[in-house]
Amino acid sequence: MLQLSWNWDWGLSWAGDGSGTAADWGTAALTAIAVVGGVYLLLYRMQTARKHPDEPPIIASAVPYVGHLLGMAMQGGRYVKGIGLRNRDKPIFTLPVPGSRIYIVTDPSLAAAVQRASKTLSFTPLVPDIITRILGLDADTVAIVRRHLDPEPGAPRGVLADMHDMVYAYLGPGDALNDLSLAAARELARQVNAFTAASSLPETVDLLVWVRHFVTLGTAAFLYGEQNPLAARPELGLEDAFWDFDHGLGRLLMGVLPSLTARAPYRGREALAAALADYLADVDLDTAVSPIIQKRVAIMRAHGMSPAAAARCEVSFLFAGIVNTATTTFWVVLQIFARSELLACVRAELAGAVVDSEDGKRLQLDLDAVKTRCPTLLSVFRECLRVGSDNYSTRLVKTDTVLAGRHFLRAGSVVQVAGGVMHADPAIWGPDADDFDPERFVKLQGSSSSSSSASTTAGSGTDGGKPQQQQQHHQVHPAAFRAFGGGKTLCPGRHFATNEILAFVAMIVLGFDLDAADGGGEIAVPGKEDGVLPVHILEPKTAVNVRILVRDGREIVVV
């Protein structure tokens, strides 16, 4: 006879009358297995129970409730992407998590429906918590940020709403965008010219590190002025601090004692915030920084933020301006230089976008011509974004919502549009969806649709469009291209980024030759590191070391 009891010294124990036989122990073990199995089955069944008959199908985790969270923590964006690709028959599905639901959308038309339902599905309520953790905001600033999120027309507006509208208006097509694009391209040209002038011998570099150095310093300069602390105070190591911050965003987001568990990103952020606060307190904002930064700082101050808090928030704009641009430029340069025929083709296209100066000493790069006369370059850019972006557009379900008249989404849950799944879906892009096709977007013919979600035209002056995939004779839904997100949070910097990246790639393609560092020859293209939180275009799994040779030593001038 065996009995289950609790013993304070030894914990849970089996008590017997001393006559326990092997059969008794076997029975006990079977009972224990049955109890554990029963509890497991109960939890498993509970997590698969739909909260509503029209709730999207539930994909249960083998470890009830917490399994998906563990999967995301251990495998990053690859985890949900894998589930999405294995369940292509489900345009939307539910991942049960403790106390909530995550609805994953993998179908472009449902993604468009999510974007349209912006009254009940909104990213904004999630922003205060996210930026508090990432930026380390103090309680007063958080209270300001929380005011009047998602205001109705005519209602009082909070700082996020004002900032959103200003940034979208400023970076939309028009003179301000053109001025900023020109300023950025000129700053990058200045840096490339300085590098060319200083380089007499071939240099071996890590291509990503080389590209992002230019983009980091260039962006800091055209946004915050030449005396910005990243450029003017090299002793602070702010460039490294910036990338430490970027590479530790996931840990900062966890918010568990960040000064200990996310030491490098925490210190990087604090160094950047302090240096920007000192700088912005000292300079004459009207003349030293670009107009968009003047407007950002003015909005934050008008809403009552302290100068130090406003400077801290600028770390996020620096992040938005640098990280995706640097990483995308890296991929575009790499993909072009890894294919000699493609390189020749892009150089031939760029010949139509440059002219020699009268004295023959300078190369004049025409920004507009780069955008309009280089279809292959533009296609490579878009293909790099398609292949490199596994991003998720995230929304909180504010009130119970029926999506597209069919799918019940419960209030308090989270919806995520899975860009990585859509970008890899053969049903959308054709059977070669896994391949990098430099001409994919040349083969896709744009139309003049005005949907703002697609951005496969990405900054060419028109939003959206329904490109037709000539080979497959079907259309790619405008919401299937997710690199810039979509709907109310569609990246406001997409036009600017396109201009800047195309100009910068043009300078590199025209000015340099790149070889594999290990003895020259073809440069290999590594896979992308997809086991991280996909907050931006993914980095390569391994470093790409190249030898840089100056091809055309002439100064580049942007016109």
Ligand code: HEM
């Ligand atoms: C290749 C370059 C870039 C890519 C791939 C990119 C991508 C994105 C993505 C995916 C989002 C979130 C969209 C969503 O959640 O639906 C976003 C938001 C944003 N991006 Fe970009 N971005 C790029 C460059 C830039 C640049 C250069 C700037 C500014 C100069 C910028 C400013 C912003 C801002 C301010 C937001 C937040 C918008 C909001 O919700 O209020 N981005 N970007």
